[in-house]
Amino acid sequence: MHKKLFTPGPSEVRSEILQAMATPQIHHRSKEFSQLYAELQPKLQKLLYTQNPVLLFTSSSTGAMESAVINGVRKKCLNLVNGAFSKRWHKITEMNGIPCDTINLDWDKAIKPEMVDEKLSTGEYDAVTLVFNETSTGMMNPLEEIAEVVKKYPDVLFFVDAVSAMGGAKIEVDKLGIDMCLAGVQKCFALPSGIAVASVSERLLKRAEELNRGYYFNLPLMYKYHLKNQTRVTPAISQIIALNAQMDYILDEEGLENRFARHEKMAKIVQDWARKYFDIYPEKGYESKTLTCVKNTRNISVGKLNEELAKHHMVISNGYGDLKEKTFRIAHMGDLQVQDIYGLLDVISEILDL
Ligand SMILES: *Cc1c(COP(=O)(O)O)cnc(C)c1O
Numbered sequence: 001m002h003k004k005l006f007t008p009g010p011s012e013v014r015s016e017i018l019q020a021m022a023t024p025q026i027h028h029r030s031k032e033f034s035q036l037y038a039e040l041q042p043k044l045q046k047l048l049y050t051q052n053p054v055l056l057f058t059s060s061s062t063g064a065m066e067s068a069v070i071n072g073v074r075k076k077c078l079n080l081v082n083g084a085f086s087k088r089w090h091k092i093t094e095m096n097g098i099p100c101d102t103i104n105l106d107w108d109k110a111i112k113p114e115m116v117d118e119k120l121s122t123g124e125y126d127a128v129t130l131v132f133n134e135t136s137t138g139m140m141n142p143l144e145e146i147a148e149v150v151k152k153y154p155d156v157l158f159f160v161d162a163v164s165a166m167g168g169a170k171i172e173v174d175k176l177g178i179d180m181c182l183a184g185v186q187k188c189f190a191l192p193s194g195i196a197v198a199s200v201s202e203r204l205l206k207r208a209e210e211l212n213r214g215y216y217f218n219l220p221l222m223y224k225y226h227l228k229n230q231t232r233v234t235p236a237i238s239q240i241i242a243l244n245a246q247m248d249y250i251l252d253e254e255g256l257e258n259r260f261a262r263h264e265k266m267a268k269i270v271q272d273w274a275r276k277y278f279d280i281y282p283e284k285g286y287e288s289k290t291l292t293c294v295k296n297t298r299n300i301s302v303g304k305l306n307e308e309l310a311k312h313h314m315v316i317s318n319g320y321g322d323l324k325e326k327t328f329r330i331a332h333m334g335d336l337q338v339q340d341i342y343g344l345l346d347v348i349s350e351i352l353d354l
Contacts, residue, residue: 003315006344008135008164008291009187011334020245021192021238028237034229036244041229043247047166047256048181050173050199055222057196058235061163061184062088064196067217068129068159068180069093069100071208075126076100078119080111082141083134084320085161093129101125107137107323110286113145120153127157133165135187136320138293138329139282140165147176157204163187166197167250168263168290168333179204185239188263188290190334191246194236263289266332266341273345274330277354281327290333293319295326300352302328308351314344 005012026032037056044054057064069077069092077100079090093100101124103115111130119125128150132143143160150158157179162171166181168188173181179201186193200219208219215221216233225232250259270292274280279295280287296302302318302325309315319327332341348354 001313003310003313004340005315006331006336006340007315007317008329008331008333009184010193011187011190011331012336013190013192014335016249017191017242017246020242023238023241025237028231028234033237036240037229037231040240040244040247043244043251044197045199046251047247048171048173048199049175050181052173052199052201053223053226054197054199055219055226056231056235056240057198057217058194058231058233059196059217060186060193061161061182061196062092063217064180064182064184064198065089065129065161066092066096067198067214067219068182069098069127070096070214070217071211071219072157072159072179072204073098073100073127074207074211076124077127077129078103078116078125079129080116080131080141080146081105082109082111082137083107083131083139084136085134085163086129086131089129089131089161107134108139108282110139110283111141111146113142113149116146117149117152120149120156125153126155127159129159129161131161131163132171133162133169133288133290134282135164135291135329136293136323137282137327138280138288138291139286140169140288141286143171144176147178151177157201157207164288164290164333168260170256170260173199185243188333189243189246189250191242192239195239195243197243260289262338263333265338266336267292269338269341270330270332270345273349277349277352281323291329291331293323293327293329296328298352301325305348305351309344309347312347314347316344316348
């Protein structure tokens, strides 16, 4: 029996999408594929409020994170670290032998614009990485304020991991001056995992051309095929078909503003509940709109709770890494509805006798 996913990726996928996944394959060098690609492109640009091309990566989000730093850092990269995924981006930069440095905070603290300003004012850096929504801690970093700071430094490229926010929270790429904004499709897009999308600015492409690094994730080479409405390598064709169908649903059936409002509403319900019975892990004012990391102030067994939830065909996530039993995470992302959230919280309250 299927358990409904209240986990922050992969997220629950609608049956219409599962059916779209079963569409017969088309050849990736055919006219039909180019039509599909060309049709999908403006939909993704609309979602991201951008004129920049949105490239498709046949990899999970981590591949797109790697592509940002290999293509876009000439001097030194400043990685803003306050959780597991931002730590991962730092690791990726280091393991590629790219000079880098961090602002390293406790995981319950948000990145503040002044901290970024202070570091960038040294002139040492030509790129910054930010995880907008830290899925490990349920923290939403202040993207807009940080973007304002980065804009003061014209040589500094701005890379944003929006993996667990894109499609659930508004991100205005052009207004914020984001050079790469990336996400996998298995979170707020509510699609089966397997591809990632990333908007890529002209100045990033220009720097990437000069650096000419990497092979699989070489952005200028990917862009060459993009101009032909193709992907450079054989893509995950089924995922692209499903993404195109889901974008129609997001833009035309639900509507972007409605989708963002639904996420805010679900977040408020879960966060009110969490504050009443437990507490919330991240610093106040920076709670995520797409998942809630609940501080386990009652010392419940998170493992046991999930075992009980399984009997009701539901699953949530334990805390990440060291936070495993100290927190638990409830995702309210993708195509989950307000009623699903009320249903889950009722069951949890019943199991825990709250
Ligand atoms: C899930 C997630 C990732 C990693 O995604 P993969 O698709 O598994 O590579 C990276 N960053 C954030 C913020 C995430 O939530």
